[in-house]
């Protein structure tokens with residue numbers, strides 16, 4: 001018996017996650033995402049013929065996990081398994097993705113819709129049979145509907161694929177599930193394989209402090225945030241700590257917040273989230289935009305790295321006044337506008353600067369850190385024989401692998417395959 005795991009994307013890189021699991025000659029595809037080059041053009045994972053796979057299993061709605069999946073529906077019709085919020089959020093992100101990249105992408109919303117009609121929506125914990133494979137999705141704690149995927153293969157190997165996961169509880173989501181599974185092969189993300197996040201409570205305190213100081217000065221606190229997950233987390237934590245704040249949500253963030261509301265059963269505290277949504281304001285037009293920058297309030301707007309969208313619009317209105325604050329709460333890629341304002345205090349190509357407003361960066365990551373990942377892995381120590389590290393730079397993955405050997409033991413097999421490589425496990 002053997003198990004083959006072929007990494008089509010996301011090997012020694014963050015982005016374009018795509019993994020084929022093959023047992024007794026039958027294949028499942030885990031995720032099929034895109035990444036972006038330095039000019040923001042999409043890069044696809046390696047090719048797979050849709051007819052080859054029994055089903056496509058999608059861990060969550062981020063484009064680096066689902067963005068290439070509609071390609072499979074240009075020529076094929078594979079069955080797709082995922083959670084319902086994943087498809088709803090992915091639809092919004094895909095519309096936005098196609099609007100910006102139609103020159104480089106060969107599919108249209110028609111293919112997305114075909115994918116949708118081939119989807120079987122799963123509940124967390126529900127057991128689904130796909131041919132000879134048994135599949136279960138569990139909460140991954142990363143964004144709404146995000147899943148750990150557990151697969152019992154016909155070759156008697158039990159795989160757990162983490163997708164992107166967070167083992168810490170947040171304001172919107174429960175931590176990644178710790179179901180007592182007999183995992184023999186773990187496919188684990190390593191975005192933060194070499195680093196731990198600063199204590200969450202401290203970060204939240206600082207965020208609230210900066211916001212309150214800004215309002216007391218009569219200023220506006222602009223929080224550029226990723227539209228999926230980060231926005232909802234920020235508004236929930238702000239509302240819980242300081243319900244008297246005047247909070248506005250703008251851009252794609254607004255539409256995603258509505259989807260969070262619709263699927264609030266997937267959230268940690270649906271009643272709380274309902275209250276949050278009732279008490280914040282959605283920005284609906286440009287006259288409202290012009291008005292709110294003139295009074296003390298909090299504006300949470302996409303895009304999280306100030307790449308464009310309303311957050312860049314607000315930055316231009318607010319940067320020149322020392323009463324205001326710009327609080328970055330999302331990861332800032334090198335060369336992104338957010339990274340630039342942190343490094344240089346200005347954004348000359350957008351006529352911004354020098355920035356007089358207070359600039360802050362606060363880590364509110366939705367990925368497990370190094371020690372969190374190791375701790376999570378340890379719970380499967382008794383059955384675990386193989387670990388495949390993906391979704392991280394090679395250096396991150398190497399540090400994680402050394403740490404795992406220290407804790408789990410030298411006899412565990414750890415692989416860090418590059419995209420295009422295949423790991424063969426004999427059982």
Ligand SMILES: [Zn+2]
Pocket residue numbers: 060062142164
């Ligand atoms: Zn993700």
Ligand SMILES: [Zn+2]
Pocket residue numbers: 015017062064065164391
């Ligand atoms: Zn990802």
